[in-house]
Amino acid sequence: MPPDSPQEIGRRIASFRRARRFTQTALAAASYVSYAMIRAIERGARRPSDEVLESIADALGVDVARLRTDPGGSERRVHQALPAISEAIAGYDLAFGLPKRRSDELAHEVAMAQKWRLAAQYGRIAAVMPGLLADAIRYMHAAPSAEQRYAAQLLASAARSADAVAYKHGAFDLSARLIDLMRWAAERADDPLMQATAAYVRAETFFAARAHAGGLMALERAIDASPPPGERRSAAVRGALHMRAAVIAARAQNAAAADTHLVQATHLSGQVAEGTYLGTAFGPESVRIHEVSVAVGLGRDYVEQALRAAAEWAPSPSLPSERRSGFYIELAKAQEWAGLPAEAFSSLRVARAVAPQHTREHPWTREIARNLLCFYRSDAEALTHFARWAGAV
Known part of the structure; x- marks a missing residue:
């Protein structure tokens, strides 16, 4: 898609600045950018470099992709x-x-x-x-x-x-x-907990290779080797392993194993507050998000289960952006399957607002956007713009 014009970038910066009740002088100080440059950027007279734009985004507390919608920098x-x-x-x-x-x-x-x-x-x-x-x-x-x-x-x-x-x-x-x-x-x-965390991350190699049965085996071995959940961190680490095992079991079409691991993750989430433990988010909300992941992983026959898990609920803003955007992308997939195109597009837009870079790079974003373009004619201009942004067309 064509790059954003300097005027568009300047308008977005000015809008976020005003929403945060910053003066141009305050934004210049917070972003370590000169006052003259901030004025020129907001007027559209100057295009900010990638480094300057990221400094401004950091000062405003927003993802840089909220200021610049083209893939760009x-x-x-x-x-x-x-x-x-x-x-x-x-x-x-x-x-x-x-x-x-x-x-x-x-x-x-x-x-x-x-x-x-x-x-x-x-x-x-x-x-x-x-x-x-x-x-x-x-x-x-x-x-x-x-x-x-x-x-x-x-x-x-x-x-x-x-x-x-x-x-x-x-x-x-x-x-x-x-x-x-x-x-x-x-x-x-x-550190056994760090080793268990490494096993959690290792599951990515099985997801990438679509070797889901092997990934489930590796995660179950890691669960058996992890420390017992006697204290908060060990409960969270083991719970995260169960959470990921449930998702990969669903991708392997092993519904029984997925349910077993989800039950264990739910039980362990009751022992800890929602938080980030050794770099991984875990707690009751994370498990609820993974209920949607599991249902979507099992396929179209489980779409009602996915929609029920997400019904009248949204992850709180305190959760990591990557996890929240993932929830909305997977919910969009379930909504597309259920014949709810307007809802699916709405979920994709929320995912983009939460974590633009993660949403744009997620393969399901492009897949869903392409499918919606074929069958959803309402709001066609906005959907076409979104699909171009995501690289779906």
Whole structure:
């Protein structure tokens, strides 16, 4: 689709700025952009660079894709970064000198990357990840023995954030290598909960290969090996494994196993508050979202089950954006199957508002949009625009 004009970008920035009761001076200070540039951008007299636009988006507290609807900078950054990420991890088992960042700086940037992953801001992750991974690997090898476990934890978290970028953009071979790195680091962290989390992420390789029966087996082994759910974090980690096992069992068309794991996940969600544990969201709302995932995974015969699970309910804004947008995409799939095109399109639009980058890269978004174009004529202009944005036409 054609790039947004400077005038369109400027109008969106001004709208969000006013909604947040910022003056142009306040926005300039918060985004570290000059007042003169903010004025010029809002007038449409200047097109902001990717870096400036991301700084403004951060100051406004919105995803950059809310300011710029064409794929633009985020996709370019991701595809430019993938070879550099691959290079950074090529010799992860070898020592290549000292890290450029101090350990506290490294920890801060790894935490920011995790925050961006949960918010589905893949362009921002891609921009920093090659250097961040390289330093995390160097720190892993150079850290004193007393810091080895900590260094391994940082490396595992960095690898997981990088994997989100690779997996969501279809770079499945790189994703598998990053997951291997995460598992390697998790073993050196000597932390059973981190190893269980690595097993949770490893399921992506089975989803990508459509090897759902094998993925179910791997997750069930990880559940058996995980620590008993005696405290909050262990209950959340095991519950997340059951949650993911339920989804992959559904994709394997094993309804009995899907139901068993969903029951276990529901039981464990009653022991913890909704939250993010070792980088994974888990709790009662996450399990309810996965009820929809399971029903959709089982296919058209379960569409009423999916609609019932989502009836008169919406995930709260406190949940990670990636998870919320995934819920609306899967709900849109169920609504399309049920012959509810207006509702399906509405759900896709909500998904886009919640996490534009995640929604645009989700293959079901393109599939649903293409199907709706064939059969849904109401609001045709808006649907056509959406389909172009998603790359469906």
